Amino acid sequence: MGSAVSGSATGLQSSRERPVALLYGALAAGLIIVLLWSVASGRYQVPFGTVLSIILSHLVAVKTTWTTTEAVVVETVRLPRVLTAAIAGAGLSLCGAVLQAIFRNPLVGPQTIGASSGAALGGVTVIFLVGFGPLVQIGAFGGAALALVAVLALHRSDNLSPTLTLVLAGVVVSAFCSALVGLVTYLADPETTLQVIVFWLLGSFAPSTWLHCGLVAICTTVAAGVLIGMRWRVNVLSLGDDEARTLGVNPGRDRLILLAAACLAISSQVAVSGTIGWVGLIIPSLARMVVGADNRQLLPVSTFLGAIFLVAADTLARSLTPAEIPVGIITALIGTPIFALLLRRTTKSGAA
Amino acid sequence: MIRIENAGHSYGSQHWLFRELSVTLPSARIAAILGPNGCGKTTLLRAISRTLTLKEGIIDIDGHVGFVPQALTADQSYSAVDMVLMGRSRYLGRFSSPGRKDRERAYESLEEVDLLALAEQRYDRLSGGQRQLVLLARALASDCKVLVLDEPASALDMANQGVVLRLLLRLASSVGLTVLFTTHHPDHAIAVADTTLLMQRDGTHISGSTGEVLTESNLARMYGVPVRRVDVDADEETASAIVPLHGLRSKKAPDQPPAP
Numbered sequence: 001m002g003s004a005v006s007g008s009a010t011g012l013q014s015s016r017e018r019p020v021a022l023l024y025g026a027l028a029a030g031l032i033i034v035l036l037w038s039v040a041s042g043r044y045q046v047p048f049g050t051v052l053s054i055i056l057s058h059l060v061a062v063k064t065t066w067t068t069t070e071a072v073v074v075e076t077v078r079l080p081r082v083l084t085a086a087i088a089g090a091g092l093s094l095c096g097a098v099l100q101a102i103f104r105n106p107l108v109g110p111q112t113i114g115a116s117s118g119a120a121l122g123g124v125t126v127i128f129l130v131g132f133g134p135l136v137q138i139g140a141f142g143g144a145a146l147a148l149v150a151v152l153a154l155h156r157s158d159n160l161s162p163t164l165t166l167v168l169a170g171v172v173v174s175a176f177c178s179a180l181v182g183l184v185t186y187l188a189d190p191e192t193t194l195q196v197i198v199f200w201l202l203g204s205f206a207p208s209t210w211l212h213c214g215l216v217a218i219c220t221t222v223a224a225g226v227l228i229g230m231r232w233r234v235n236v237l238s239l240g241d242d243e244a245r246t247l248g249v250n251p252g253r254d255r256l257i258l259l260a261a262a263c264l265a266i267s268s269q270v271a272v273s274g275t276i277g278w279v280g281l282i283i284p285s286l287a288r289m290v291v292g293a294d295n296r297q298l299l300p301v302s303t304f305l306g307a308i309f310l311v312a313a314d315t316l317a318r319s320l321t322p323a324e325i326p327v328g329i330i331t332a333l334i335g336t337p338i339f340a341l342l343l344r345r346t347t348k349s350g351a352a
Numbered sequence: 353m354i355r356i357e358n359a360g361h362s363y364g365s366q367h368w369l370f371r372e373l374s375v376t377l378p379s380a381r382i383a384a385i386l387g388p389n390g391c392g393k394t395t396l397l398r399a400i401s402r403t404l405t406l407k408e409g410i411i412d413i414d415g416h417v418g419f420v421p422q423a424l425t426a427d428q429s430y431s432a433v434d435m436v437l438m439g440r441s442r443y444l445g446r447f448s449s450p451g452r453k454d455r456e457r458a459y460e461s462l463e464e465v466d467l468l469a470l471a472e473q474r475y476d477r478l479s480g481g482q483r484q485l486v487l488l489a490r491a492l493a494s495d496c497k498v499l500v501l502d503e504p505a506s507a508l509d510m511a512n513q514g515v516v517l518r519l520l521l522r523l524a525s526s527v528g529l530t531v532l533f534t535t536h537h538p539d540h541a542i543a544v545a546d547t548t549l550l551m552q553r554d555g556t557h558i559s560g561s562t563g564e565v566l567t568e569s570n571l572a573r574m575y576g577v578p579v580r581r582v583d584v585d586a587d588e589e590t591a592s593a594i595v596p597l598h599g600l601r602s603k604k605a606p607d608q609p610p611a612p
Contacts (some may be wrong), residue, residue: 233441336367
């Protein structure tokens with residue numbers, strides 16, 4: 001019987017690869033369409049074709065058919081902003097997927113685990129002390145790392161209901177960080193740093209320049225290389241520490257590397273655009289419904305979906321009303337009901 | 353071969369779970385560990401599979417241990433073959449994923465436990481017995497020399513108990529694995545184990561050939577319940593059962609209810 005079944009099993013294997021290739025094709029196409037739509041839309045409408053021509057003109061010779069204003073809008077206003085949003089969304093969603101797997105908890109995300117608010121605190125402190133600049137990234141990274149350490153320390157002291165205590169530890173650390181952010185904001189000079197801090201904290205891609213885009217691109221690419229590169233280790237860690245150890249994997253060291261990479265991506269997103277919640281929490285959960293729990297598929301799919309989602313949310317944020325809505329409000333409006341549904345499903349299935 | 357010398361462990365400042373435990377389990381043979389709840393069976397298994405460090409003693413094993421945990425919980429929505437592939441992780445670098453060779457080994461292991469037809473099924477949708485076999489296949493896929501199983505048959509129905517026990521016999525005799533398992537069924541030890549380690553609640557232990565160790569008197573002393581061994585000589589095979597005498601269906605006249 002062995003050989004007969006073996007034939008059909010390898011058949012299954014190859015038939016499973018075709019839909020996967022199709023899925024990635026669809027995701028890439030979706031991302032490109034959303035990016036172009038986002039660059040084209042806004043108060044100053046640029047036709048879809050013109051956007052395409054302006055971008056292509058950097059790669060191949062294209063006859064100039066657009067006005068200088070259109071070129072400026074596309075190249076220095078919209079493109080850096082849209083790409084920053086895409087990379088930030090990709091990073092948040094990827095980090096969320098990894099965090100959910102290694103903490104074996106679908107309610108975990110960059111925000112619920114305190115990393116985002118830790119990064120905000122670090123960033124605000126740097127702005128308060130030395131003003132806005134590249135140092136904000138370093139402060140945000142340090143803050144995110146400290147917040148994660150605090151959450152893990154709190155979580156370890158209680159293992160009654162690990163799924164919920166981790167989220168509660170995140171809430172506690174977030175609240176503490178928010179209080180400190182409030183304190184720094186209160187102490188800030190209303191003439192100078194206060195405005196910068198408040199504007200930054202609101203969370204927006206509006207001030208994005210190519211510098212922002214470059215910073216988040218470099219940090220997120222490095223982090224994504226580590227996180228997606230370790231996708232199989234993420235699978236092993238998702239079985240729990242004892243299991244990982246019996247399978248010959250050192251869970252402590254691997255988790256440390258993954259968390260450091262996640263902190264890098266999350267903090268770079270916070271540094272360029274302030275705290276943006278919910279993306280890293282709901283997008284991985286939605287992706288899991290599509291491709292299942294295997295992180296070899298889940299991590300890249302989450303990355304794509306996160307980019308698409310945040311670009312779409314940012315586009316809505318700046319085109320729904322004449323005045324721009326902070327993008328964090330859009331993601332929260334979409335994210336909270338989905339989170340409520342996930343919470344219900346999780347507690348119902350007894351995972352909490 | 354598994355050589356345990358002067359092993360002892362306690363949690364925190366509690367009394368010793370077991371101490372001065374020494375036993376050598378020969379290669380390509382099956383050994384069983386029996387003992388009442390809380391005597392430290394699982395602790396010893398965790399020490400053998402290197403997820404716990406003992407307070408005292410040495411455990412010497414040639415090669416790595418393939419550990420098969422109890423398949424009680426199933427919050428994993430990986431496919432059965434992906435679950436088995438996890439067994440290949442020790443051979444994979446931090447940044448690599450299983451390749452064609454690993455996949456072939458995984459399918460081979462599933463074939464060894466006769467579960468190839470369910471390779472693409474989700475692990476959490478399998479029955480308890482099938483999950484147990486998938487975890488066994490995962491240990492086999494790691495190319496271990498020593499197979500350690502935590503109560504492999506306790507959650508299974510009678511037919512599946514037979515499937516697992518037969519598999520253990522075959523893995524020891526034809527693959528040459530050293531097999532060690534814990535159980536609450538003395539019958540299972542009698543059926544397949546060459547060596548038995550009997551751990552007692554007072555921290556002492558008895559070890560030796562299964563026939564010598566699992567006597568009526570030893571079992572009665574260990575569990576605190578009188579037992580009888582029943583040997584069955586059927587047409588094609590022999591079998592033994594240990595029957596506890598709990599005093600449930602006493603031949604003495606039942607106690608009269610007290611008069612109102």
